[in-house]
Amino acid sequence: MPANLPAEAKAKWARYLDAKTPEEKLRALQEFYSSIPKHKGTENLRAWVRRKIAELKEEIAEQKARRRGGGVSFFVQKEGAAQVVMLGETLSGKSTLLRALTNAEPEIRGVPFTTLKPVPGMVRYEDIQFQLVEVPAVVEGMHRGAVWWGSRVLGMARNADLLMIVIDLSNNPVKQLKTIIEELREAGIMLRRPKGRVVIERSKAVPGIRVITLGRLVDATAADVIKLLNSYRIYHAIVKIYGDATLDDVEKAIFERTSFKRALFVLNKVDLVSAPRAEALARKIVEALPDSDAVVVSALKGYRISEIPQRIFRLSGVIRVYTKEPNQQKPSEIPLILKKGATVADAIMKIREEFLQYFKYARIWGPSAKFPGERVGLDHVLEDGDIIEIRTTIKGI
Ligand SMILES: Nc1nc2c(ncn2[C@@H]2O[C@H](COP(=O)(O)OP(=O)(O)OP(=O)(O)O)[C@@H](O)[C@H]2O)c(=O)[nH]1
Ligand SMILES: [Mg+2]
The missing domain is CATH 3.40.50.300 (P-loop containing nucleotide triphosphate hydrolases)
Incomplete structure (x- = not known):
């Protein structure tokens, strides 16, 4: 990068993101690939897309083999915390x-x-x-x-x-x-970890694009990030910036290339x-x-x-957060599994996304609380072992 992709390519990428089945994804990705201009700045991106296309083709072949009752399935459904x-x-x-x-x-x-x-x-x-x-x-x-x-x-x-x-x-x-x-x-x-890291979580429940800077945006403002995402037709997402990240890193994150x-x-x-x-x-x-x-x-x-x-x-890098109903003494026995650096907003997305709209405040007991029962907002960063109670404007919750 910088890829400086034309609007047409960005639109094709948006179509790939919306594709559901492997076949749809493959078609969309092939179309995206042919719309990428060939120059030095897009070399890595093109290599990455080719790899992705090859993987999708294998996935489709594997599915077909499975339906016929032959072939070895390599798909293992994720279970547990990681x-x-x-x-x-x-x-x-x-x-x-x-x-x-x-x-x-x-x-x-x-x-x-x-x-x-x-x-x-x-x-x-x-x-x-x-x-x-x-x-x-x-x-x-x-x-x-x-x-x-x-x-x-x-x-x-x-x-x-x-x-x-x-x-x-x-x-x-x-x-x-x-x-x-x-x-x-x-x-x-x-x-090896790159210097800066950007995570983009797309969710229709987020009103607009929220940029959460846990590190530093070196060469851009939050407004630039929003503009870039919008140019890829991404309108609802949480963007987290870790370490020293550039606008380039944000663009790479759009393509999920940070592995x-x-x-x-x-x-x-x-x-x-x-x-x-x-x-x-x-x-x-x-x-x-x-x-x-x-x-x-x-x-x-x-x-x-x-x-x-x-x-x-x-x-x-997972943390365990225990939820508690208001007015109850004991927290849940089974923890919510979140990623290190997760915020109250992330916890709510795991419990019930709609609560985000009705959120009033949360109360925290445990390692991330300054004192037991501290009132915090959506951006509060949680830690392993926290207990969280969520207050919303919905009556009785
Ligand atoms: N001495 C010794 N032998 C071991 C140890 N761990 C495994 N082995 C032996 O190494 C051989 C291979 O072990 P596996 O566990 O089958 O190895 P693997 O990595 O699963 O091998 P593949 O499935 O063929 O790729 C067996 O004979 C094991 O008994 C160990 O800690 N010490
Ligand atoms: Mg083995």
């Missing part, structure tokens, strides 16, 4: 870990490429659960079709909330790390190697990728496996 996709070379111990952490029972045979379709399981952490999904092994060159599952696995990684990267310490771990990071990079999945992922590196089979060297490697990984985490384990012996759920929770 979906964690396990990536690793074959025999790194993904299935052994999945068995140790969840109730899933994937096959373990000690033979390469034993797992050839996604296997999900649930990991519990305190009062929430995460979904862990083992997928077929990472292979060098998979992004350009070295194996048939290549783009499907990478697609699942892009769709994941968090990655778990499993490394076999006993078999040239540095090479495995390089291969996996390179395959991800080629697929547009970055493990930064956090990863938990699980360095497995420490029972076969020197533990201090393994720990040194773990430290090096976190130094190089400060948004990631690394832990040294033995899935076979159960060594330090119990640390994994908490590390997943910390990396997932």
Whole structure:
């Protein structure tokens, strides 16, 4: 970028966003692609759209195969607070870990490429659960079709909330790390956070466009952001700005191209190697990728496996917020799952979007409250463990 797309292309993009079925999306995206002018500024965008088109084609082919009753389905419905996709070379111990952490029972045979379709399981952490999904092994060159599952696995990684990267310490771990990071990079999945980040949540319930600046807009005003979004025919959305973001970053966010992922590196089979060297490697990984985490384990012996759920929770960036009815003492037992940085408005969107229009104020108990029962507005940022009570102008609520 900057892409400086003509109005025609922007209109086509709007049509893609409104498309419902994969077939409609594919058609709209192909039309969008042909309306993008070819120059240096649109190179990345065009590459990204081509990738998206290829993925949609696969999704459609997979659906067809499923309807005929054949083919392997790669779609795993998200469950729990976040979906964690396990990536690793074959025999790194993904299935052994999945068995140790969840109730899933994937096959373990000690033979390469034993797992050839996604296997999900649930990991519990305190009062929430995460979904862990083992997928077929990472292979060098998979992004350009070295194996048939290549783009499907990478697609699942892009769709994941968090990655778990499993490394076999006993078999040239540095090479495995390089291969996996390179395959991800080629697929547009970055493990390093960009300087600024923009999240656009489209919702018809939002009256107009709300720009929430949690960081800084470097080269533009909120009015510029609204103008840009309107030029893409986006009229109802919450735009969140983190870090130092530019108008370019906002435009990238329109195309959902920021696919930064956090990863938990699980360095497995420490029972076969020197533990201090393994720990040194773990430290090096976190130094190089400060948004990631690394832990040294033995899935076979159960060594330090119990640390994994908490590390997943910390990396997932989810917070738990408990709702309370006015005039009641006890909050809900099941928490609302929100993202770190979520506001009262986000919590309301999860509970009942219509409440946004009738919102009066919220009361907060817990970590984000200055004092128990503090009255706050829609922009108040919530924290893990908060209790929230919502007051609206609707009688009795
Ligand atoms: N010594 C040792 N062996 C392990 C450990 N974890 C897994 N293994 C062994 O490594 C082999 C492969 O384990 P799997 O869990 O099947 O590996 P995978 O990554 O799921 O492999 P694919 O599904 O084929 O990609 C099996 O023989 C396991 O018993 C460990 O911590 N230590
Ligand atoms: Mg396996």
